[in-house]
Amino acid sequence: MGFRQLILTALAIAFPVGIVFIVLASMGQLGVGTAILSALLSWLGVVAMLRIYFGDLRRVARYATDLRDRYKGTPPQHISFAAASELSSLYTQIAAAFRDRIALLEAQTSTDAEILDHLPNPVVMVNRQRVVTGFNRAAKGLFHNLETGRDLTRFIRDPILLDAFDDVANERETMKHAEFVLASDAHRHFDVLTARLPAATGDRNYVLTFSDLTELRKLEQMRADFATDAGHELRTPLSVLLGFIETLEGPAKDDPDALNQFLPVMRDQAQRMQHLIEDLLSLARIELNEHTPPSEDCDVGKIIGKVAQSLAMKAQDKGMNIRVTSTLDDTGMVGEEKELTQVFVNLVENAIKYGHANTDVEVSISLAKNPPGALARFRHDRIMAVAIRDHSDGIAREHLPRLTERFYRVDTARSRAVGGTGLGLAIVKHLVQRHRGTMQIESEQGVGSVFTVYLPAKTGDNVRKLHTA
Ligand SMILES: Nc1ncnc2c1ncn2[C@@H]1O[C@H](COP(=O)(O)OP(=O)(O)O)[C@@H](O)[C@H]1O
Ligand SMILES: [Mg+2]
Numbered sequence: 120m121g122f123r124q125l126i127l128t129a130l131a132i133a134f135p136v137g138i139v140f141i142v143l144a145s146m147g148q149l150g151v152g153t154a155i156l157s158a159l160l161s162w163l164g165v166v167a168m169l170r171i172y173f174g175d176l177r178r179v180a181r182y183a184t185d186l187r188d189r190y191k192g193t194p195p196q197h198i199s200f201a202a203a204s205e206l207s208s209l210y211t212q213i214a215a216a217f218r219d220r221i222a223l224l225e226a227q228t229s230t231d232a233e234i235l236d237h238l239p240n241p242v243v244m245v246n247r248q249r250v251v252t253g254f255n256r257a258a259k260g261l262f263h264n265l266e267t268g269r270d271l272t273r274f275i276r277d278p279i280l281l282d283a284f285d286d287v288a289n290e291r292e293t294m295k296h297a298e299f300v301l302a303s304d305a306h307r308h309f310d311v312l313t314a315r316l317p318a319a320t321g322d323r324n325y326v327l328t329f330s331d332l333t334e335l336r337k338l339e340q341m342r343a344d345f346a347t348d349a350g351h352e353l354r355t356p357l358s359v360l361l362g363f364i365e366t367l368e369g370p371a372k373d374d375p376d377a378l379n380q381f382l383p384v385m386r387d388q389a390q391r392m393q394h395l396i397e398d399l400l401s402l403a404r405i406e407l408n409e410h411t412p413p414s415e416d417c418d419v420g421k422i423i424g425k426v427a428q429s430l431a432m433k434a435q436d437k438g439m440n441i442r443v444t445s446t447l448d449d450t451g452m453v454g455e456e457k458e459l460t461q462v463f464v465n466l467v468e469n470a471i472k473y474g475h476a477n478t479d480v481e482v483s484i485s486l487a488k489n490p491p492g493a494l495a496r497f498r499h500d501r502i503m504a505v506a507i508r509d510h511s512d513g514i515a516r517e518h519l520p521r522l523t524e525r526f527y528r529v530d531t532a533r534s535r536a537v538g539g540t541g542l543g544l545a546i547v548k549h550l551v552q553r554h555r556g557t558m559q560i561e562s563e564q565g566v567g568s569v570f571t572v573y574l575p576a577k578t579g580d581n582v583r584k585l586h587t588a
Contacts, residue, residue, distance in 0.1 A: 125166065125169055125170065125173065126166070128169060129162055129165040129166040129169055130162065132165045132169075133158070133161050133162040133165045136158065136161045136162075137158045137161075137162070140154040140155075140157050140158045141154065141158075171199050171200070172199070172200055172203070175195070175198050175199055175200050175203035175204075176203055178195035178198070178203075178207075179195060179198070179203050179206050179207045179210070181195070182194055182195055182207060182210060183210050186210055186213075186214045190214060190217065190218055190221070191214065191218075192214075194207050194208070194210075194211050195207055232255075235255040235256075236255050236256040236257075237256075238255055238257060239257060240257060240328055240329055240330055240331075241254070241255065241257040241258035241260070241261045241262075241328075241329040242254060242255045242257070242258055242326060242327070242328050242329070243258050243265070243271070243274075243326070243327045243329075244323040244325070244326050244327075245271050245284075245323075245324065245325045245326075245327065246322045246323065246324050246325075247288070247324050249270055249271045249272070249284070249288070250267075250268060250269065250270055250271070251265065251266065251267050251268065251269055251270075251271055251274070252267055252268075252322045252323050253267060253323055254267070257329075258329070261301070261329065262274045262275075271284070271327075275299075276302065277297075277299040277300075277302070279297050279298070279299060280297045280299045280311055280313075282297070283295040283296070283297035283311070283313050284313050284325070284327070286313075287313045287314065287315050287325060288315075288325065290315075293314065293315050294312060294313060294314035294315065295312070295313050296310055296311070296312050297310075297311050297313070298310050298311070298332065299311055306333065307331065307333050308331070308332040308333050308335075308336050309329045309330060309331060309332060310329070310330045310332050311327055311328070311329050311330075312327070312328045312330070313325060313326075313327050314326050314328070345525055345526075348525065348526040349395075349399060349526075352395055352526065352540070352541070353392060353395060353396075356388035356389070356391045356392045356395075357388075357392065359384070359385075359388045360385055360388050360389065363381045363384065363385050364385075366381070367381060390538075391535075391538065391540075394538065394540050395540045395542075398540045398542040398543070398546060399542070401461070401542075401546055402525070402542060402545060402546055402549065405458075405546060405549045405550055405553065406549060408553065409549055409552060409553045410553075411553075412453075412553065412554075412555060413453055413454045413455045413458070413553065413554060414453065415453065415454065415455055415456070416451060416452075416453060416577065417451070417452060417453075417454045417455065417456045417459060418450055418451050418452075419450040419451075419452055419454075419459065419484060419503060419505060419574065420445055420447070420450035420484060421450075422456060422459050422460055422463060423443055423445075423463055423482055423484060423505065424443065425460065426460060426463040426464050426467055427441040427443050427467070427482065429464070430464065430467050430468060430471065433468070433471055434471050434480060437471060437474075437476045437477070438476050438477040439471060439474060439476065439477065439478060439479060439480055440479045440480070441467060441471075441479070441480045441482065442479050442480070442481050442482065443482045443483075443484075444481070444482070444483045444484070445483070445484040445485070446483075446484070446485045446486065447484055447485065447486060447503065447576075449576070449577075450484055450503065450576070451576070451577045452503065452554075452574055452575065452576050452577045453577055454554045454574070455554075458550045458553065458554070459550070459554070461546065461547075461550060462547050462550050462551060462572060463482075463505070463507070463572075465543040465544070465546060465547045466507045466547060466570050466572070467480060467482065467507055468543070469509075469543060469544070469570070470507050470508070470509035470511075470568075470570075471509075472537040472538075472539065473509065473511050473512075473537075473568075474509035474510055474511045474567070475510050475511055475512075478509070478510035478511075478567075479510070480507065480508070480509055481506075481507075481508040481509075482505065482506070482507050482508075483504075483505070483506045483508070484503060484504070484505050485503070485504050485506075486501055486502070486503065486504070486576075487502040487503065487504040487573055490502040490504075490573050491557050491559055491573060493557040494556070494557060494573055494575070497555075497575045501575075501576040502573050502574070502575055502576065503573070503574045503575075503576045504571055504572070504573055505571065505572045505574070506569050506570070506571045506572075507569070507570045507571075507572075508567060508568070508569045509567045509568055509569075510566070510567040511567045511568060512564065512565065513562045513563050513564040513565055513566055513567055513568055514529055514560075514562040514564075514568055515529070515564060516562075519560050519561075519562060522544050522560060523544045523545055523547070523548040523558070524545065525541065525542055525545040526540075526541040526542065526545075527541060527544075528541045547572075551572055551574070554574055554575075555574075555575055556572060556573050556574040556575065557572075557573050558570065558571065558572050558573070559571045559573070
């Protein structure tokens with residue numbers, strides 16, 4: 120408020136008093152000089168008061184300006200008028216309420232961003248003009264050059280995906296799935312859900328959520344491969360059998376020598392089919408109950424003893440011995456004897472089959488010193504390590520990770536020659552997993568291999584853990 124305004128306002132306020140003095144003077148009640156002096160004095164009094172009042176208001180206004188510009192400020196110190204100081208404290212309260220609200224909104228926004236960043240699925244937000252307006256960390260991991268403010272087609276060029284986006288953008292649908300393969304990595308399949316967001320989401324009108332289907336597709340492929348492999352495995356012995364049958368029905372009819380010669384081969388082939396079917400059924404059954412842990416008590420030491428005994432003859436045929444050693448007194452655990460027998464029969468049989476003649480198969484039972492990471496949750500308990508060591512050509516490093524895959528063999532002809540189905544280690548792996556254990560394979564070429572089965576031993580708490588795991 121300017122000086123002129125102050126003078127004029129004071130004049131306006133003092134005007135009625137001035138009139139009174141003029142009237143009094145004109146009636147002779149008051150000397151002219153006294154009247155003028157009194158009027159002047161009361162006018163000056165009003166000016167002085169107004170100056171203070173305007174000063175208060177000006178300081179409150181300055182405070183309000185600070186609050187408007189910076190959301191903070193120091194409230195004026197010396198306020199004379201109660202109304203002005205009330206106004207000032209009201210501003211303080213309003214500013215505080217705003218600050219709280221802003222802090223809340225900011226926290227909310229950063230929490231939302233944080234949550235988005237912690238989602239494993241890539242998420243990209245797009246506006247009506249198909250310009251990227253936001254994305255999470257996973258999306259950045261997928262499209263390294265992703266940037267806001269750029270057209271979506273700079274990052275995604277797949278026509279199927281863009282068509283799906285257009286369908287949603289043109290309001291033909293509120294959301295739509297589309298499958299796409301990452302241009303930079305043909306092995307990665309994604310399902311992309313494009314959805315329209317409610318109008319109140321600012322410049323984030325559409326959201327694209329990516330779900331990785333790679334593992335699922337791989338699994339589907341594996342299942343298809345498995346059926347094909349099983350078919351092939353069965354076809355070979357079957358066609359051999361049929362060939363012999365045709366020969367015996369035709370050219371070798373009534374030839375007892377041929378019959379005697381063919382019959383053992385036919386039996387071999389039929390047995391091979393029988394083994395294969397048994398293994399296939401076994402695998403299917405194991406997969407079904409893999410997720411229900413065993414509940415019976417058993418003794419690994421005893422099981423190994425029986426297995427060694429039952430395979431002793433087979434070993435002796437190759438001039439081999441099965442030597443069992445144990446450093447544990449108590450080898451009890453929660454497990455199914457039949458299944459653990461199957462595990463160790465498979466492993467010892469492999470050691471006999473693939474080991475050199477006249478060498479020993481060594482089976483040792485001990486306490487695991489460094490159990491594999493997969494068993495970390497049993498770190499407070501005893502883990503038994505059952506190692507089956509053979510002396511053989513060994514297995515080349517590149518085969519090791521794949522040995523437990525179904526039908527995976529290092530040397531198919533050799534495996535078949537020794538009556539293998541290629542399913543043994545796959546069965547072993549599932550059975551060990553069902554017992555909450557794990558298997559490690561080590562091999563040195565020209566020396567031999569060690570297959571170590573780690574199993575949680577039955578000690579106190581362990582039993583409960585096995586059941587709740
Ligand atoms: N002790 C071993 N020494 C060398 N190779 C082995 C041994 N155990 C398994 N293998 C390799 O792993 C493959 C898969 O084993 P497995 O599943 O038991 O099938 P198979 O029926 O052929 O024995 C075998 O074909 C063989 O190539
Ligand atoms: Mg085997």
